Amino acid sequence: MMEELTALDPMTLKVSELLKEVHLQTSSSFTKLVEDTVSAIRESINQIPEGLEVTAKEARGFVRDIGADKAEFKFKRPSYIEVCGSYSINCIARPDTGVDILLRLPKECFNEKDYLNHRYHAKRFLYLCVIKKFLKSSSSISKVEWSTFQNEARKPVLLVYPANNISEAPEFFVRVIPTAKSLFDVSRLDLRRNNIRALNQDGSTLPSPRYNTSILEDMSLEENNEFLRKTFAGWKELGEALILLKVWARQRSSVYVHDCLNGFLLAIILSYLATHEKINKTMRPLQMFRVTLDFIGNSKLWARGLYFHKNVTITKEDRMKNIESFPVFLCDAHSSTNLTYRISKSAFSELQEEAVITLQCLGKFGDGAFEDIFTTNVDFSSKYDHHIRLNLKGSKEVFSSGFCLDDECWRLYEKQVHDLLSQGLGDRTKSVRVIWRNSSSGCSLEKGFSTLDREPLIVGISMSTPEKAFRVVDIGPDAEDRDAVLKFRKFWGEKAELRRFQDGRIAESTVWETKDWTKHLILKRIVEHVLVRHLSLSETNITQIVDQLDFSLLHGGTDPVSFFPNLLGTFEVLERRLRSIEDVPLKISHVQPLDPALRSTSVFPPEPHPLANEKGSGGKLSKLTSSCIQPLEVMIQLEGSGNWPKDDVAIQKTKSAFLLKIGESLQSNWGMRCDATEDEVVVLLSGYAFRLKILHERALALVNSGIANQRAKRVFGADKSLFFESQHASMIKGLLKPYPAYGPVVRLAKRWVASHLFSASLADETVELLVAYLFVKSLPFKTPCSRITGFLRFLRLLADYDWAFSPMVIDMKDDLSPSDKKEIEDNFRLSRKGYAGNMQNISPAMFLATSYDKASEAWTSSSPNSMELKRLIAYARSSANLLTKLICQDESDSLRWECLLRTPFNNYDAVVLLHGDKLPFPRHLLFPSLVNQGRVVARGNASKSFSPFFSSEDLRGRNLQKLKDKLMVDFDPLRLYVTDLKASISCDPSNHKLSFNLPPCSCVLTVFSFFRHLQREFSTVKLWYDALGGDAIGLTWDRSGSKVKLFIFSNKLVVSVFWPFKVVNLFLLLAVPETAAR
């Protein structure tokens, strides 16, 4: 009964599945592996002769760098070797399958005063050196490596890899951790004592709390381990809660690092809560998880320090002092060691924030939160808005005052960078996180610490509101305040200037003047200035991830978004003129922009065209005056009338008639050129072209009746899509103000979609909705504030979202009622019902629900289909992985960034390359496509009848009117070509032939290549292209089980190309390229 009850909750079901997946159950083979390895270690240690003289010679570099004055001892075997850690409490979470063993350093090897001057650390290391030497010679051990204990270089540990391995734990190793139980007098290691003589200021010694705690930690390891073992013994749920916490933390790489959480600390926190009865035996793991996060995120106890009941003896004064020495104080159960002495202040606030965010997820989304909490990767690259990488290889600055004093130089440097950036950026940021991993695996610590700076230092910055983050002027202290001014000047150097402000105030300030479209680079400039000024770093060693993808949005060197205000102004003029029209039977009641360019989500919002003006030309005609102009869609509504015809065809015709009248009126009254065809009317105004559309009121009724009335659906198709467009446009427009990063992210996303030839699969509106989802439902992240982070999250969303089983509900203003949500859920179920067994062909493959479209009819009903979606997901995943790498790893090569937008052609069966110079907007092309594999089978000459730019003769002619008439509205050879090609592809099952009727290639160079699958079945041919101005069209054959066979003999493929105009039929015989034959 109990089982059934718990199983009712999907979250619990999911969690138990997760545990099954992650929890490494100790099977007999695994236990044997551990035991064998440990006994092998024991054996090797037993071979070490007692009384072996050990001197600093063993590891001269280490002893020198650590600054120990003496370190000799006679070797004695350890009296205690025991397995500890997660293995001993049966809480190993994949994929970290390492097992820790403790090895007690014998008291005989140490002197009473060895806690001074790093002597303990030196001897500890030398002791391990001896052991390492003997372990290496053991036959059952494949390799022994150095690592460090929680990234603390002065406390190395040994990683022992056994010779045998089992499949359950592929990268199994044993970590040998020395302990120092009762080696020293605890009172000597009081936090206020100085134990490093070199640490002094003006002759007086300073306390060394971190150094002392570092030794104390080793002394208390055994007891703490025993304590954990007792707490976790026989309490399965507690162990499971620990695993959940580990998975949660592991997904958040900014809190699961050396200066924040680790598995041991999580276990300690859990047992703290257990001993304080905040967690009890009746709780289920998920509840414990929640309680723990609540404790981490919201408890006020952290400010006072955490103490176990047994610590009652510690006086209040001591407690006050403890919390002064460390930002976080968690006293262990037996002594007064601070177990959290590595946690920095910024790391802890980060941790608390993460915990709070997770609790929000749990509270808001119920079982939908599972993915956000446990399977979404909230790593460094996707969490922060701005990333900085400092390459500090060989930088002497870092350890100028020694490697290790109270703290280690790397931690001090982290702090220095953090403080500098926090000061420099002020309230532009919410938080700054600096992490420097000193990877030591594989390096020989014996030679010292100079190799520990190989990894770059990584900074992540969360921006505060965009108004603050991209502020142009920072106002400093008043001119009168001498001290503050001096400080300010010292910090900013030549950048500081005295200014008088509008309110009459005279103050020091820094000004970061820039153009509107480069405002996102202000942060970058500040960071560069501060770091270069204070850290004596060269600019080449500072990599900031901000503008690396901007190249894809530029048009002739500037971002076309800079014309946006101009465009909006023009639109307003148009609106006014439309509304003032008198000579049309019905008045225009409503004008709404529909085009993405009018909500700054278009990749290339148009620039004003010099020939599209009413009078004269707007400026000098440049050499590259485009001969085409892209119209922007505008919807208008007319005042009501009962005289509209009843049937659809007549309605459409009447609409056209109205549009013509409107165009005529504009033309005669304002001199605006009107370009009309039977279906559409385009008017030109101040350099822009607007395509007018009329929404007929009757379409509005569809909102309520559309689903029920099949006929209505068919009849009002045009109006319905117009209605969707208008709803979508106003919805998206609402996002621009609160989220300034929305526009650039959408533009990058659209660029990515197009450059991988997915223009036909993913509508512009779909991309806008997907990105909108990132912004309105940002949990478990914060709202993205930078284009690259937003773009990365878009790729991950596309790749990781559970499209098959979940509808994506884009709830813009939290305005969906529960009944709306239920309706969406029902619609979704309905759409998935028919495919219960077969999830291959669901439609719509992407279910996007919004307040105006609860059944996902508007944008994704026909594309992408499952096959396209699968491909999209694969592309998104590989792009996301590449982008993550580019952000976090030292890869200064700009070419690698281009790879994100350069599509590989070996994923197509054939590729058609177009003449790039015959596309209407050649400058929109990112890279001219190159196909260097496969074989060219047909090649076409470029047509001479069209050029995207006016010829120099035309321009010299000076006949402005003639030129204006020559300007073509909405002429797109690519689109026309694709339409022709699509229409001509047929596959004829009767004669087993796949035929392409290549449209006469007036602008086309055709390449067929890559017949990878020799014998594949095909039923349809799919076209992939880049509507933004790409010069390549990819073709793929679909192999969805039809009986048609591609005509293949031996390794040659026959494609017949029909030539209906000449009645010529030709066979193209293709040898399979060798790359493909494999």
Place this chain on the structure above:
Amino acid sequence: MRNLELDSKRMKSKKKRRENDVEVEVKNEEKSHERNPGDGKKKRRRETKNNGELVTVSEANSLVEAETVKKMKKKKKQRKEIVAKIAPVEESDQVDDGSARQSGKSMKSKKDKKKNKMKPVVASEGVGMQRKTEKQEEDVYCLSSGDEDCSKGMKKWLTEYNESRPGLRALQQRIDDFIISHEEKLEEEKKEREAQAADGGWTVVVHQRGRKKTTDPESGIAVGSAVPVAKVDDITTKKKRNEIGVDFYRFQKREAHMNEILQLQSKFEEDKKRIQQLRAARKFRPY
């Protein structure tokens, strides 16, 4: 009996052909391994072989086409061709042999000409192409730019573009014409209907008010009123008549309750199913 024998023969020949195919494939694969751009001799050899292979394909191609037309007659020929097909693979070093076969091929295609006008051109084109295989580049079929006639390509698109813009007046005229003819048609249809009705001896009396219709007869929705988008909801709510609530009777409540329980149950079942599917899709592996 005879049929049976024939059949088995056919089977055999087919089998042979398949074997042959495999052989060619394997050979070519070997070749692709030994391909070496620096080795001119080898390269030439490969080309000639390619040449031979090209023949095989076109033969085979026409073979299949012919098969659909005349199955019985072909059997002999087929066998012959198979022999021919094996030949190029084995003796592909001899170019002469290949060209001889080519001529044979084009003769055959002439025969086919009678059946299909399209085919001979194809074959000769194909042969023409084969001759060019000395250089791989020459395999490339050249497509015209389409500039020489207006029926295709860029010229066509430009013409269409221009033709679709006859000027505002002309467009207006077209629409007017359409509307007039459309109305006439409707009128006619109406008359026809009425005539039919009159023929039947009775007419349907339709309830009609004096006022102009403001609601769509099909969906009962207001038309032709100047209502901005946002206000639609208000109107529909106003229109709602006072209906008896669905939970007026006790049995309705009971049923609703039962339905809810059933729905919950089915939702639970679906959740379970979904988790099964997720598990199959490895969705629970966090990293």
